Amino acid sequence: MAVRNCGCSLDLGWISKVQVNQPAVLRRAEQIQTRRNLSKEWQAAWLLKAVTCIDLTTLSGDDTPSNVQRLCYKAKHPIREDLLKSLNMDNKGITTGAVCVYPSRVSDAVQTLRNIVCNIPVASVATGFPAGQTPLTIRLQEIKLAVEEGAREIDIVINRTLVLKGQWEELYKEIQQCHDACGEAHMKTILGTGELGSLTNVYKASLVAMMAGSDFIKTSTGKEGVNATFPVALVMVRAIRDYYCRIGYKVGFKPAGGIRSAKDALTWLSLIKEELGNNWLKPELFRLGASTLLSDIERQIYHHVTGRYAAAHELPMA
Template identity: 60%
Template sequence: MPQGQAPAQLPQIADNRNPGIDLDMDWVRAAQANTSAIERRCATLPGRRSVKKEHQAAWLLKAISMIDLTTLSGDDTPGRVRRLVAKAVQPVRPDLLEALDMTGLTTGAVCVYHDMIEPAVATLDQLGATLPVAAVSTGFPAGLSPFHLRLEEIRESVKARATEIDIVISRRHVLTGDWQALYDEMKAFREACGDAHVKAILATGELGSLRNVARASLVCMMAGADFIKTSTGKESVNATLPVSLVMIRAIRDYFEATGYRVGYKPAGGISKAKDAITYLALIKEELGDEWLTPHLFRFGASSLLGDIERQLEHHLTGHYSAGHRHPIG
């Protein structure tokens, strides 16, 4: 078992929380990525894993429960966030859920900037709903603000009742191979989060290579990340299947070595129901059913929910509806 902090438990998960381990540079340096093999594996996945009718509907309902419904725009307002939270609590029109014999369905969380935590939490209280509120932090999306301010931003968001913190790493540590600096930074972020669930955003589109993605994934998990996440959604390249495969296999290696399950969150560019099913199939094949739960897998998305809802209505009626019939705030 790894050395370090004694295992704690988050309220929303059953598994022991990843406490992190000492930085193992031999393990980090040994991490490689065969790009051509990874791309071949990913290219076959969408065609091989097609599900239809009731099975498709079941997968889509599961996908909804794993969405971090997100708004991260400069023109966010309390009203927009209140509508987003209401949609997260009631993600599918009640008549559709009734026809699908599905009740109590919510998204996995809502994800907002720090200033929008208060209206998100207040709306949940008003609705009498229990749902994680995630806040992006540490100078999101670039992560280039002064280090002490990034730590204080985490603490302020936790104080404001965010139960999950999505931090961004310093990409320069990866690009220069300064793994000790990345480990120390991530460990400090984890400590500042306290009991809050911490997701490490790697910004994989800016890391230069799949090998760097593999190594950064390992280092962040060694430093105690609860989740590793692909992207801020602001990079030119966000979540992709090859990047996901690399990160998922790093999670599997870490679990096999330590016994701790770390979650995975692809974010940015996932807007179609069929893409959500492909990602779920990849998780099932590479990590197993244990990861097909909201405490170990999330989609970072804003428009995905709308397309899933349209697909569910098509499943029930045989017709696609207009987008305005599925408001998303």
């Protein structure tokens, strides 16, 4: 992982001066989405890069040890070996960026990855995911439980009420306590941007989360009505850029929710390259939260190698 974000003192003056030009953000977001698609070898290379940045996720009420085990195997072998050989990429150690599960399934994932000799980190959602409305003491206990079970990354959710009421000091203190509870585990802070009311609030919440020590900021839980969108992403990555310029720490970015196609993945990579630069195009600083995206990426790589699209049974998914 990248160097940890140590955070900084809460700067209310900086936060109070934030103004987001929404029409300009929307124009820029539209521009990014109309980029020409990559083709042939370039597309395959970028898609493999996207695979290494995926947090392969299962967050369902019917999760069992067996489907978590299958997810871990897929995380270690995300693309069929024969396809990688055709691209001369079979010896590059391509895996997904992490496996993401509920706290109760962390031990299953950790044990499976240990058994298959794979060092992919296990990420766990916590803090009353997805609403974040449980009491703080319980949210902190949930973080500690996931860490004790072996999670190396914790995806926390903020209390959106504090953002909507402009209670930045309270939000800062809560995220700081979550950071302390994470210990050595990296903390990814989910803003729930679809429920924050405005792009200005998104920017302010991003700043507060980074000031409080977040190693990543993440758009959404995937459970909201509106999840990862490009206008919201632009606001967040520019907050990341501003924070780096002023404080000196690189904070990671993770869009999540509704990212299902290989084309979507390429657009997200393009956004990061253009707004933050190549230094952010690695799993230490960029992740894609997804459960079905990998299937379409593997399908597109299959088409690149064979010239045809695979039947469903030819590309089994975890």
